[in-house]
Amino acid sequence: MIRLENIHVRHKARGGGLFRHDAVHALTVASVEVAKGETLGLVGESGSGKSTLARVLTGLQKPTEGTVRFRGEDLWRLPAARRRKEFGTAVGIVFQDPSTALNPRMRVGRILRDPLDVHRRGTEREREERVEELLDLVGLPGHTLRALPGQLSGGQQQRVAIARALALEPDVIVADEPTSALDVSVRAQVLNLLMDLRARLGLGMVFISHDIQTVRHLSDRLAVLYLGRIVEEGPARAVAAGPAHPYTEALFSATPSLLEHTQRIILTGPVPSAVNPPSGCRFRTRCWKADDACATAFPAAEGTADGHRRHCVHPLTEDAPALSPSGPTPVSIARSTS
Ligand SMILES: Nc1ncnc2c1ncn2[C@@H]1O[C@H](COP(=O)(O)OP(=O)(O)O)[C@@H](O)[C@H]1O
Numbered sequence: 001m002i003r004l005e006n007i008h009v010r011h012k013a014r015g016g017g018l019f020r021h022d023a024v025h026a027l028t029v030a031s032v033e034v035a036k037g038e039t040l041g042l043v044g045e046s047g048s049g050k051s052t053l054a055r056v057l058t059g060l061q062k063p064t065e066g067t068v069r070f071r072g073e074d075l076w077r078l079p080a081a082r083r084r085k086e087f088g089t090a091v092g093i094v095f096q097d098p099s100t101a102l103n104p105r106m107r108v109g110r111i112l113r114d115p116l117d118v119h120r121r122g123t124e125r126e127r128e129e130r131v132e133e134l135l136d137l138v139g140l141p142g143h144t145l146r147a148l149p150g151q152l153s154g155g156q157q158q159r160v161a162i163a164r165a166l167a168l169e170p171d172v173i174v175a176d177e178p179t180s181a182l183d184v185s186v187r188a189q190v191l192n193l194l195m196d197l198r199a200r201l202g203l204g205m206v207f208i209s210h211d212i213q214t215v216r217h218l219s220d221r222l223a224v225l226y227l228g229r230i231v232e233e234g235p236a237r238a239v240a241a242g243p244a245h246p247y248t249e250a251l252f253s254a255t256p257s258l259l260e261h262t263q264r265i266i267l268t269g270p271v272p273s274a275v276n277p278p279s280g281c282r283f284r285t286r287c288w289k290a291d292d293a294c295a296t297a298f299p300a301a302e303g304t305a306d307g308h309r310r311h312c313v314h315p316l317t318e319d320a321p322a323l324s325p326s327g328p329t330p331v332s333i334a335r336s337t338s
């Protein structure tokens with residue numbers, strides 16, 4: 001459906017000061033693919049480039065370099081009208097914070113009706129019916145149509161945002177941390193709604209989160225971002241069973257499941273600036289396996305036949321696990337046994 005090839009996104013650095021004229025390297029040589037009906041999970045800490053990737057995937061952001069392919073065609077070479085009509089209706093996006101994603105002055109009915117009007121879907125009557133159907137799909141009562149977003153709870157607002165994303169019957173939904181701005185008590189409901197809709201409508205999905213444990217269970221494939229670089233990618237099961245990149249291992253151990261990871265890896269030191277990222281492997285300044293070789297060049301992808309790839313000079317393998325009890329004490333990490 002959508003393929004990103006060697007995408008770079010550089011933003012102008014915000015604000016003044018020392019780095020006034022510098023670029024923020026939000027994404028560097030990122031390549032991912034979303035197949036029909038498949039769920040791609042995207043994880044990484046805050047600032048790793050997840051939202052930038054979401055914006056590139058949905059055509060909201062034109063990459064500085066690289067190619068976005070939509071059903072094989074180069075998206076940014078399509079005439080603007082076709083791009084809006086074909087791509088704009090095939091891909092929907094759900095943002096992190098529904099209180100800023102919905103126009104506070106529009107009633108819910110208008111919000112859901114808007115994409116149908118813009119794309120001239122069906123007759124007046126059909127549009128009205130579709131709006132009611134959308135409300136029903138996301139489990140909201142009919143009177144919600146007359147409400148303003150501000151009169152709804154965060155969970156209800158996110159349901160409206162999901163309904164809006166589905167209005168034009170997209171093939172793919174990109175959900176950018178769709179529950180992290182919500183009350184803990186409603187997160188599971190909204191997540192379940194998304195998963196239920198995915199199954200019922202046969203949607204492809206890009207599910208973005210900073211929580212690798214949630215993502216692994218919801219995704220077919222997993223991609224791990226660190227400072228704008230994809231450092232590991234593969235079938236979710238394979239990545240979870242045997243993370244190859246130390247950063248992926250650290251993410252898993254930060255939120256341990258009951259049976260695995262009795263030892264926690266705690267990353268120390270600051271995340272380096274995306275204005276001036278480290279040479280070579282960007283994770284090396286926080287990695288307990290890093291040596292001089294890691295500073296020379298970003299490691300090329302190496303992987304297995306099932307498409308499990310990693311970019312690492314010293315990947316974790318069977319013979320060199322992350323935290324061998326008899327091994328040397330890692331330098332840049334603290335260990336605690338839980
Ligand atoms: N419009 C922008 N202008 C300048 N810098 C930006 C802009 N958007 C994002 N960035 C920077 O790009 C990097 C990646 O941001 P983002 O994609 O939002 O990451 P994430 O969603 O993983 O937190 C960050 O360093 C962020 O500060």
Ligand SMILES: [Mg+2]
Pocket residue numbers: 050051052176177
């Ligand atoms: Mg984000």
